[in-house]
Amino acid sequence: MEVVRLHAETFLRLRSGQASVISDPEQLAVFHCHDYYEIFVVSQGTATHKINGVSQNLEPGMLYFVRPDDIHAYVTPSSQFQIVNILVPSALFRLFLDYVGDSYYSQSLLSPVLPPHVTLARAELETLMQTMRQLLVQGKIMKSESETLFRIALFNLLTTHFPVLPKKSTVPIPDWLKVVNIEMMKKANFAEGLPALYRLAGKSVEHISRSCRKYMNKTPSQLVNDIRLEYAARCLMQSKAEIMDICADAGFDSLSHFYHLFRAYFGISPRQFRKCACELSLPDHLLSGLEDQDANLEKAIPLRNVIDLSQENPVAT
Template sequence: MTRTMRQKSILLDGQSVHLTRATVLPRRPKTLHTHDYVELFWVQNGIIRHHSEDGVNTLSEGTLVVVPKGKAHALQGKGDHAMVVMLCLATTLTNNIAKRHTPCARVVHALCIREFARDTRQMAALNQAAMRLERSSCDALAAEAFLLPLLVDLLDEPDFTDAPPWLSKAYSDAQDPVIFREGAAGFVALTGKAHPHVSRTMKQHSGQTPVQYINDLRMNYAARALTGSSDALPEIATDIGLQNMSHFHKLFRAKFGVTPAQFRADKQRNVVQPE
């Protein structure tokens, strides 16, 4: 029989969020459970086996998961040091955020369990925010101060929920410059699949090839660097894994319609000192 966790037994009076840090035991769960609130957790240490109605998924350190209200799941540690940080989010909190900030509903009112890969920098920021939350009264203001920056960050990530799990994970991991610097070959290596199979699956899912997807990531990163920094063009090109400046200019113009230098002038210098 599935057990339902209820927010009224977890949240204290005046609380909109409850944060728990816990070691996850390696015993296999006897059954799944649901809850009447949105649950958010991330793998702080070790490996977690995440059981759901769709099967079992292995989560590594740095994986953040949003479990919608009513979705059945359970956690199982792998090894002796598996630890998660878990948040129970009051329904009034998530409803108010979704009502005021409609895009946030994609995360807090998702129809399925969603996973997000957090890199080292993002995990550090997440843990610092969690410590501030723990020191607070965990009321609605403190909960929103924690959640809203995180939701903005998560909304910047593409929604890969329709992709096969192996491809979804590769998509998420490839957001890291360390990965997309390696080009399409590095992306395909993430999947552990043959290049033709990856290419066919990606075409079916998104209409893009590995090369097109990686180049999109590279150009978007370059655009942010051109707007938000004074780094030289060769430095930016090298940072995204492109040593050939002619190729960099060609890809950038194809995506944005202007050269990198023109883009920087339009988005950076001319905003500060209009001509």
């Protein structure tokens, strides 16, 4: 399977980004990743989203935040399927993170195996679609001013629909709990599990439990297991190790419990997850040369689909 790596400079007329409408089935079906971030919303119709080895059903109102190395495509679309997306250069996203500060906890967006997504209520979808339409028009007639308007729209979209801190929490996460979270990302610690968490925190079990629930809306066990599951998913994608061995390596004592937690977290079993990932595995020559895939770009995704000022309905990827 051929995977095309798309580059922001190919599509962006402005330094910030642009909005586009995509409905061409051939264009949607091309497996690709980017050197930029992409936010897309399903405006109408249905399809299957193949993303990082997993199949997800897409319906109107579903809003996705796709990272640069996520490999995805849209297959089996309905006749009316359409997405509207915006392309966010990596440099601009870093500026956003610098501006909002550490409390935004960007790893909630960047670290999961599958890209974050939300389903909008009808009123929310209508409001977002109005914003997208404005960006399309602004990009055509306002030129330099549209960059500022794009940044405002991007800030509002991210902070409204992808808030990564509990909405009810008004108290900053204590520094000790931030440190514990970072340390628990290390394999030796999450494999050990709760004993490592308690040791690193240096506080009573009761205090740790209250703090996890208050600031993270998780129990200590959920915190540890979520980290383990993300690690196991990466192993399933990147290695040929037996599932039982991956289960033990991640720190789970029970294979059946691992299967139960994995299915609850990802929606499919570890075996199904690996099967899907194998179907999307990159050939060696692509792994070693993703940056040189520009030669395939015009054939796979015609450059005529890039937003053109003369087009009534601009289209891009």
